[in-house]
Amino acid sequence: MTRYIWQDKAWPHFTWRSDAVLEVLGRCNFMRGRLLGRVASLGMELGLEARAQVLTAEVMQTSAIEGQILNPNSVRSSVARRLGLPEAGASRQDRYTEGLVDVLLDATVNYDQPLTVERLHGWQASLFPGGFSGLHRIKVGAFRGEAAMQVISGPVGREKIHYEAPPGKKVEGEIDKFLNWWQEKQGRMDGILRAALAGFWLVTIHPYEDGNGRLARAVTDMALAQDEKSSVRYYSLSVQILEERAQYYQVLEKCQRGGLDITDWLVWFLGCFERAVAKSDQLIGTVLRKARFWEVNGRVSLTDRQRKVINRLLDAGPEGFSGGLTTRKYAGMTKASRATSYREISDLLNKKILIQNPGKGRSVSYDLAWP
Numbered sequence: 001m002t003r004y005i006w007q008d009k010a011w012p013h014f015t016w017r018s019d020a021v022l023e024v025l026g027r028c029n030f031m032r033g034r035l036l037g038r039v040a041s042l043g044m045e046l047g048l049e050a051r052a053q054v055l056t057a058e059v060m061q062t063s064a065i066e067g068q069i070l071n072p073n074s075v076r077s078s079v080a081r082r083l084g085l086p087e088a089g090a091s092r093q094d095r096y097t098e099g100l101v102d103v104l105l106d107a108t109v110n111y112d113q114p115l116t117v118e119r120l121h122g123w124q125a126s127l128f129p130g131g132f133s134g135l136h137r138i139k140v141g142a143f144r145g146e147a148a149m150q151v152i153s154g155p156v157g158r159e160k161i162h163y164e165a166p167p168g169k170k171v172e173g174e175i176d177k178f179l180n181w182w183q184e185k186q187g188r189m190d191g192i193l194r195a196a197l198a199g200f201w202l203v204t205i206h207p208y209e210d211g212n213g214r215l216a217r218a219v220t221d222m223a224l225a226q227d228e229k230s231s232v233r234y235y236s237l238s239v240q241i242l243e244e245r246a247q248y249y250q251v252l253e254k255c256q257r258g259g260l261d262i263t264d265w266l267v268w269f270l271g272c273f274e275r276a277v278a279k280s281d282q283l284i285g286t287v288l289r290k291a292r293f294w295e296v297n298g299r300v301s302l303t304d305r306q307r308k309v310i311n312r313l314l315d316a317g318p319e320g321f322s323g324g325l326t327t328r329k330y331a332g333m334t335k336a337s338r339a340t341s342y343r344e345i346s347d348l349l350n351k352k353i354l355i356q357n358p359g360k361g362r363s364v365s366y367d368l369a370w371p
Helices: 018-042 044-063 074-085 095-111 119-128 168-185 191-205 212-228 237-243 246-258 263-278 280-297 304-314 325-335 338-350
Strands: 148-153 159-166 354-356 365-367
Touching: 018 191, 018 263, 018 280, 044 074, 044 095, 044 237, 044 280, 044 354, 095 119, 095 325, 119 168, 119 212, 159 237, 159 246, 159 304, 191 212, 191 246, 191 263, 212 237, 212 246, 237 246, 237 263, 237 354, 246 263, 280 304, 304 325, 304 365, 325 338, 338 354, 338 365
Parallel strands: none
Antiparallel strands: 148 159, 354 365
16 A cells, blocks of 8 residues: 555654755755846846746746646736736736736735735635636635545546545644744745745645645745745746656655655755756846847837837747747737738838848748847
8 A cells, every 4th residue: 555755653754865955955045146146236127027027937837837828928918917017908817817926926025924824725716716627616715625635647447646645634734734834944944945845745735626736836936035035036946847847746756655755856846946047047138138129229119019019029039939020910919900010010110120031922020120
């Protein structure tokens, strides 16, 4: 019979091998410190732009880890509206996206507020505003019932059980232990290590019928925000976890099926964190490119639609849109008519904001004239 980590008599007193953890933990803290020093020079406006980019990525990828693909325009618009950026209201919103953005913002912006049962319930309810997960009605805003909770994959009749969570009747007591530890260790344990432990612990309790992985990553972000004393994140763990999703589930299952030594989880998490911070250069590069572009073109008179399209092209980077910007794509992004789109593109060409790519007729496309 398979035994799970929560069935150990010493649960939840996790252990790990310091020799395997401390070196990579030191690298994580060094790299994060260097990154935070670098972005301090961006200024408030650029910091807000960077924050919007990271939050958009977090919302997209934390859902993708669970197999749910969101509309990027809807996510970007929802994030922009909450942060007061000019793209606000540019795209139709959906309730799920709005709820997830609310959860991640609350976890990071209000990082100094207590983490309570009521707050966790509110987060989980926000993830399922209609009370459904897919086609199935689920219990929201409350812990799961007493029925066994299993993580299963595979077709009917050949299911594979990856994990079985603690019985529902134990969830309330397990969460109390977790929240007491959360409060006790704040400021008394390395912040990145605390984040790694918190995410693992919460997803292992699996307190809700659905949304446990997303809530565990929100708690991880909250722990990091508390450690950094900042609501702004310049690296995305969820983006990196999605890239390593297979390893994420493998190491999670391995440690949940083992004893209380979770060295393998910590080493993987810290390595993932290190790689996420290393990739932040890509984000900072995008922000700096946008800053340079608007420094050169900031005084040019443009419509709100033109600014929106330009910012989309800037986000795409020097490689631009696949196939370039076309009149059809412009109309799709701005909801303007084809005639208006053509006229505004022509205006951008005259103002040397856009350049025409090689090609004629229906193959005509445009790209930014990079400074």
